[in-house]
Amino acid sequence: MDQLLQTVNLQRHYHMGNSVVRALDGVSLEMAEGEFVALLGTSGSGKSTLLNLVGGMDRPTEGALLFRGRNLAQFTSGEMAAHRRSSVGMVFQSFNLIPRKTALENVMLPMIFAEKPPGERRRRAQELLERVGLAGRAAHRPAELSGGEQQRVAIARALANQPELLLADELTGNLDSRTAAEILALLRGLHRETGKSMLMVTHDERIAAVAQRRLYLSDGKIVSEAAAT
Amino acid sequence: MILRDAIDVSLDNLRQARLRTFLTTLGVAIGVGSIVGMLAVAIGLQDNLYSQLLRTGFFRRITVWAQGAGGRGEQQQPPRQIDENAILAIRQIPGVKLITREARIPVRLQAGEKTVNTQMTGVILDDADEAVFTEIKQGRFITSSEAREIILSSQTAKTLGFIDPAAAVGQMIRVRVRVDRPGAGFGFPVPEIPVPEPFELKVVGVVERERALFGDMNARLVYAPQAVIEEQVQFFQTRVPMIMAMVTNWAPLQVRLNDARDVDRVEKEIKGLGFRTISVSSIISNMRRAFIVVDMLLALIGSMALVVASLGIINTMVMAVLERTREIGVMKAVGAEDGDIRRIFLTESALIGVAGGLAGLLLAWLLGRAMNFGANIYIERQGFRAETLFHIPLWLVAAAMAFALGVSVASGLYPAGRAARIDPARALRHD
Ligand SMILES: Nc1ncnc2c1ncn2[C@@H]1O[C@H](COP(=O)(O)OP(=O)(O)O)[C@@H](O)[C@H]1O
Ligand SMILES: [Mg+2]
Numbered sequence: 001m002d003q004l005l006q007t008v009n010l011q012r013h014y015h016m017g018n019s020v021v022r023a024l025d026g027v028s029l030e031m032a033e034g035e036f037v038a039l040l041g042t043s044g045s046g047k048s049t050l051l052n053l054v055g056g057m058d059r060p061t062e063g064a065l066l067f068r069g070r071n072l073a074q075f076t077s078g079e080m081a082a083h084r085r086s087s088v089g090m091v092f093q094s095f096n097l098i099p100r101k102t103a104l105e106n107v108m109l110p111m112i113f114a115e116k117p118p119g120e121r122r123r124r125a126q127e128l129l130e131r132v133g134l135a136g137r138a139a140h141r142p143a144e145l146s147g148g149e150q151q152r153v154a155i156a157r158a159l160a161n162q163p164e165l166l167l168a169d170e171l172t173g174n175l176d177s178r179t180a181a182e183i184l185a186l187l188r189g190l191h192r193e194t195g196k197s198m199l200m201v202t203h204d205e206r207i208a209a210v211a212q213r214r215l216y217l218s219d220g221k222i223v224s225e226a227a228a229t
Numbered sequence: 230m231i232l233r234d235a236i237d238v239s240l241d242n243l244r245q246a247r248l249r250t251f252l253t254t255l256g257v258a259i260g261v262g263s264i265v266g267m268l269a270v271a272i273g274l275q276d277n278l279y280s281q282l283l284r285t286g287f288f289r290r291i292t293v294w295a296q297g298a299g300g301r302g303e304q305q306q307p308p309r310q311i312d313e314n315a316i317l318a319i320r321q322i323p324g325v326k327l328i329t330r331e332a333r334i335p336v337r338l339q340a341g342e343k344t345v346n347t348q349m350t351g352v353i354l355d356d357a358d359e360a361v362f363t364e365i366k367q368g369r370f371i372t373s374s375e376a377r378e379i380i381l382s383s384q385t386a387k388t389l390g391f392i393d394p395a396a397a398v399g400q401m402i403r404v405r406v407r408v409d410r411p412g413a414g415f416g417f418p419v420p421e422i423p424v425p426e427p428f429e430l431k432v433v434g435v436v437e438r439e440r441a442l443f444g445d446m447n448a449r450l451v452y453a454p455q456a457v458i459e460e461q462v463q464f465f466q467t468r469v470p471m472i473m474a475m476v477t478n479w480a481p482l483q484v485r486l487n488d489a490r491d492v493d494r495v496e497k498e499i500k501g502l503g504f505r506t507i508s509v510s511s512i513i514s515n516m517r518r519a520f521i522v523v524d525m526l527l528a529l530i531g532s533m534a535l536v537v538a539s540l541g542i543i544n545t546m547v548m549a550v551l552e553r554t555r556e557i558g559v560m561k562a563v564g565a566e567d568g569d570i571r572r573i574f575l576t577e578s579a580l581i582g583v584a585g586g587l588a589g590l591l592l593a594w595l596l597g598r599a600m601n602f603g604a605n606i607y608i609e610r611q612g613f614r615a616e617t618l619f620h621i622p623l624w625l626v627a628a629a630m631a632f633a634l635g636v637s638v639a640s641g642l643y644p645a646g647r648a649a650r651i652d653p654a655r656a657l658r659h660d
Contacts, residue, residue: 048658057562058654078566084653085564094659096559100245110563112234157563 004068004165004197005031005054011062012049012220023049025220026063033164036191036198038211046220047201048169054199055090055167056083068164085113088165089158093173095150097142103129103153104138110160128156132186148179155186159196166190168200172207184210230569232576239576246549250581253538253545257585257633260538262592264531265621265629269597271527273620275520282516288489289326291496293319293482294505309503311482319484322498324491329483332458338381338451339403340389346407347385347449351458368398368434371454379404379430380452386435388449394435401429404453406461425464430457535632538585539640542578546644550574550651557648558656567649574645575638582637586630594621 012024023046031037041047052058053065056072059080065072067087075083084090089110097106107125116124129138132152142150151171158166168187172180188210191198200211208214209228216224243250282288296309309315316328332351337344352371371378379402383394391397405427430453486495496506550557557570597619604618 052654055562057657058652081561081564081566081569084562090562092657092659096555096562096657098556098559100241109560112238113230113560113564113566113569115231161564 002033003030004033004035005029005199006066007050007053007063008066009063010050010053010060010065012046012053012058013061022220024053024060027217027220027222029215029222031197031199034195034197036188036210036212037200038208038214039199039201039217040203040205040208040214041217042203045217047203047217049220050217051090051167051169051199051201054165055088056080057090081113085110086161087163088167089161089163091151091154091158091166091168091171093170095142095147095154095174097150097153097157099142102139102141103134103145103149103156106142106153107156107160110157114161124160125156128159129153131159131190132156146179147175148182151175151183152186155183155190159190163196165197165199168198170202171200172202172204180207230565230572235569235572235576236580238573239580242549242553242573242577243580246545249545249548253541254581254585254588256538256541257535257582257637258588258592260531260535260636261586261589261629261633262596263534264528264632265590265593265625266596267527267531268524268625269593269619269621270600271520271524272622272625273597273618275524276620277616277618279516288492288509289486291484291486291492291499291506291508293484293499294507295481296503296505311480311504315502315504316482318502319482319499322495324486324488324495325484326487327485329455329485330480332455332462334458334461335407336451337405337407338385338389339405340391340397340400343388343390345385345388345449347451349379349404349451349453349458351455352380352452365434366437367395368432370434371452372433374454375456376433376454377428377430377457378433378454380434380436381432382449382451383435383437385449385451386432397432397435400432402432403427403429406464423464423468425461535636539636542581542637542640543643545581546574546578546641547647549577550644550648553648554651554656557651558653561651561653562657570651571645571649574648575641578637578641578645579634582633582635583630585637586633589633590621590626590629597621 007027007029010024010027011022014021014023025046027046027050039047039050049058053060053072054067056075060073063073067083072080072083097103098109101109104122104125107128108121111121111124126135126138129135132155134149134152134156137145137149137153140149142153145153151174154171155166166187171187172183175183184207187198187200190196198211200208202208212228214226214228215222216226293311295311311330319325320328329351333348335346336349337346352374365380366383368380371380381389381394381397381402386394386397389397389402391400406425408424436452484495484499486492492508496508499506557565560570601617601619605616608616
């Protein structure tokens, strides 16, 4: 299988006054196209930091981060935006929907920045909402949706510009276990149907079980790896 | 991101904080309104004054004098008299409407037992609109250029025994041309000269006196139709042609133009022919310069309000950036470029500017209408014609809108730049 992602000695340091926090301290990993990988670790181990680097939200202090062979560390800010816009799609623990926009408008947002024609935006957003099971909720605002429904909208939004890689950061962290299971089932279904690559961050072994491969992060380093059981 | 979407997103954001948007826009409206209002009043009053001055005709007139031998400075010119050829040459100059020679004859007026020595000047009916005759105190203006009529000054009327100038109107005055010193002031020897018969003119009006522009020496001047004066001049011309030619060729010409704006050019051309000229065009250009300074000062004062409004925009936009940090993070996370974010915020402040500009123009217009209305009630009660005191020319509308837009976009630069620099990873951290 083709390689999608590779990091080489990836470092991300935060300067806090006089001390330096090494949120990532030499991460080297590889991910193939179509893989579903879970990134595990305790709170503060650097999972979100790594995910943000892969998502083009942040830049490494040192090391290389290759996406399809191109080093994100050397991207211009415009290239970073293009990467966020069309190469990856991100889903967050706190959904991060825009409160005053409807579900449909939230899903259309990435397509506005991709300058897709308005008609196409609406059609595709409607399709995506159907796919995540929210066909009847298009006109609802986030406050009128349950947590699980909001996260479905967020997943639809992440898929809007047909990214190659879906990134999820603790996407069930704010959900009860039954809803969490539904969301995970949705992800697994999407992976099975479309073969889309997925990188999922969690601190919960049971959630990580949906992935094909698990990476364990501790103090900014990959400490072990396990295949699906 | 295409412009339409930027406008949609911006409008959505502005609607989100209705009260704040309204207050900020109101600030811009007051700023624009005060600039436009002040300038409109200034322009209105100046146009008014200017057109009234132009109406007097003084500004359309150039006085041409003969040039003595020598001349000043380097230009050694031969003496140049104002003869038939000179008049023809001046008539050729484009923009010249009418050439008249200042015709003034010394006369003795008699009413009953009282007499007065003064000068009588010819009136061309075309002058009817000139200032001196718009201020006829008693009676009316001369009816035709052949009428046997005379207009006295209030001072001559008094000397002739009419304590109340109104009493002079309708009286017959006996006029005798004084030949003791014809061509006075020119220094020509005067031989024996025949005397024309005295004649009678009917007083139709009394003027207070000419405006201060001519000074006090004109306070006694009386006016009769040009034909009456020419009749007398003709008398001498047939009997003593040599002397008359000498006198008249040195008397000044009055050159009247169609348009006051041509004064400078025509004056220069006449000078080029070798004559001395006097006009009041320099007064106009000085006046214009003073107006521009006044306008600029007023605009500056008005701009203060817009500066305050601009601080309002900056404040509003900085607040909006702080409030929407997370939302900006979301937009960046789904692919917005720094430029997209900047564009959204600049569009927001530009929309505030445009709305504020339009509202400000409306405000100024309403204020102006009210002022015109109020002032004209007073003016008409005082017995004057209604005037447009408040005038918003099209260029002022365009300039005000451009200014409002410019100021608001400039005010949005800093907040928009701040929004564009927001770090998405930091904005979306949830601890
Ligand atoms: N913007 C930041 N500034 C300073 N320290 C940070 C910042 N982001 C993360 N960190 C630190 O980096 C470490 C890793 O954080 P994070 O990647 O969020 O961990 P995780 O997602 O695994 O809980 C933590 O110690 C955290 O405090
Ligand atoms: Mg985290």
